[in-house]
Amino acid sequence: MSGCGARCGAAVAAGVALGLALLSGCASPGPPQPPSLKLPEIVTGLTANRVGDAVRLHWTTPSRTTDKLLIAGPIEADICRENLAAAPATAVKGGQSAAPGARENAVTAPCSPVVLRKRVTPGASEAVDALPAELTAAPARLLAYRVQLRNASGRTAGASQSVFAASGPAPQAVQELRGKATKAGVVLEWRAEAGEAEAIEVDRSLLQPPTATAAATSTTTTAGSGAERKGGLLTAAREPPEAQFRVGNSGSRATDPGGTIDRTALIGHSYRYTAQRVRSVELDGLRLEVRSVPSVEVMVAVRDVFPPEAPAGLAAVPGFAGESSAGQSAAQTGEQAAPQIQRPAIDLSWEPDLEPRIAGYCVYRRDLDGDAPSVWLRLNADPVPVAAYRDLIVVAGHRYSYRVTAVDVTGNESASSDEAVETAPVP
Helix, strand or coil: CHHHHHHHHHHHHHHHHHHHHHHHCCCCCCCCCCCCCCCECCCEEEEEEEECCEEEEEEEECCEECCCCECCCCEEEEEEEEECCCCCCCCCECCECCCCCHHHHHHHCCCCCEEEEEEECCEEEEEEEECCHHHCCCCCCEEEEEEEEECCCCCCCCECCCEEEECCCCCCCCCCCEEEEECCEEEEECCCCCCCECEEEEEEEEEECCCHHHHHCCEEECCCCCCEEECCEEECCCCCCEEEEEECCCECCCCCCCEEEECCCCCCCEEEEEEEEEEEEEECCEEEEEECCCCCCEEEECCCCCCCCCCCCCEEEEEECCCCHHHHHHHHHCCCCCCCCCCEEEEEECCCCCCCCEEEEEEEEEECCCCCCCCCEECCCCCECCCEEEECCCCCCCEEEEEEEEEECCCCECCCCCCEEEECCCC
16 A cells, blocks of 8 residues: 555656646736726717707717727717806907806816717717707807717716807897899898898708700810819819808998808809808807808709890991902912902901800891891801901992890800991992
8 A cells, every 4th residue: 555655646746747837838817807898988079059049069979989899789978068157258358258267167077967868879970959948048158068978887988078159049040031043143132130230151052963965065174273164164063062151240330231142153053052140259268159040941043044245345347358369369470460359348346255155246237228227137157256257248338237246155145236337338
């Protein structure tokens, strides 16, 4: 038994030694990692816009947790609103704030009170805070908004930075908005309001690309302009789908203009317009905007139906046509020239039309000494490309009256110019 015990003891010792040798070759796993709390990342890019009696908030909901893991499960957003001014705030003068330190406190304060909670998903998110009656009445006060995200367990990594909006009454909505296409652009009109004027912001959306007819014409690029000229018609192949512009400004001396002209509207396009009144206020050193609700939508199609301007400066000068062919041939050979045939003619000229869509001009004439002195005849089948014309089909001694029109690339013809009267010369 003693021999067996010795052998068993040696085997056990060898096994222990082998185990220690194996363990010495492995790295230590280190301290255990805590489990992930699956907290959504803190919201960034939060914006707030006061429109009517509500504040519209926009942000991007993250797709990952603070541990950089993809978010799994539902996410709830808490929207917090704080009224920073216990007393009415006044306008800033000389850079001094009426409520110093309010914004700094809003950044560090907890996200409360929660005025709205909604389910959100990663990506673009929005919320609308309908203000209570006490916040839509004067005077204007500074409001701070923050958003915090909660996971399925109700846990949060914290609230976003604060963004700010103004309380108080909103401007009156733009009423009776209407629009029509004219040669100068799209004319927009609305009912003007008495009293202190506020800026009017017009939003324009492109509804329809250039017509197929315009797209089929030849295209040349205007150097450095980014625009394209198609058959003389200025278009904008790169026109943005959305555009904004403002009319007027705030101030006690300003008046509501009641309308404006969108001179950037392009022929062949259709647009949708809305308008809002915009009031600027200053609270705690911040300049904020309070907007009315948008007006009704107005649709305007800009079609190429507007004729060019009538040509001006028409003048008529009598004269004769050039040498006969026989005379030209004799001059070239040095032989004695044949008698020159003098053909009466009347030369016309006028001021060129500088509009970019002009294709040419049409010339009309009536014979005042003929059988039908009141009848106008068109002399040219195709538009004359230059601002001049020679009438060779005249009768010596007859008086003629002329007028010209301009024609654009789509065939729209202008009104007639003033008349010019001249007598064909007698050889």
